[in-house]
Amino acid sequence: MITTDLCVKMVLDRWNGSIENLNKHLTVLSDEQLLKEIAPGKNRGIYLLGHLIAVHDDMLRLLDMGEKMFPELYEPFIKQADKVVTQIPSAAELRAMWAKQNNMFQEKFAKTTTDEWFSKHTAVSEEDFSKEPHRNKLNIMITRTSHLQYHTGQLVLLN
Template structure:
């Protein structure tokens, strides 16, 4: 196995494990529990779930894999803080979005070759990428895995 193959495999092993951990945690939390704050005065579980869906949704665009599935989630879960948007989708709806999105991302990710992951993502110009080749598609997976792990730690506070 070439080093680049090994690196990509290691990164996706961590991504896949993080998604699995999130799925298991979400399955262990009731809809009512996800409506609670993770700590007094902090975000609610529903907000964190919606935020994760919205952030992962943007990966489709960043990785040049198509349009967002749920663009309507940008304003309430990325642009706005929790408890400032009067009407959010239900927890059940967000769970469905999460599942569908994970399935689509997995399908799209498996279609790329190892070399494809070292290409530029859409938020970097060709000129900048020539000077900073680490700003590639694989780096998006690394940063989003870290982001997911951060919010999983918060969601665990609901247990």
């Protein structure tokens, strides 16, 4: 296997493993548990789930894979803090969005070539990318996987 192919496989395997890990925890958490704060005065589980969907939704644009699936989640889960916006989707609705989004990512990632993973993401200019080729789509996957793992660790505290 070519080294670049191996690098892509390792990153995507870690992404997939992290998604599976969060899914495992989500299946044991009730909707009521997701309404609890991770710690007193901190984010609720439902907010973290919505936040992850909103952040991953933005990956579509960064990876040049299309438009956001759930643009309505930007305001309550990225722009605002937990409990500032009173109207948010239910835990059941967020679970369905999460599943739909992850299925879509699996389809898109399966069609993405190694060369595409090492191409620039949409938030970097051609000029900057020529100086900093590490600002590529695969790097977006690395940072988003770390972000996913961080919030999974928080959600585990609800169980």
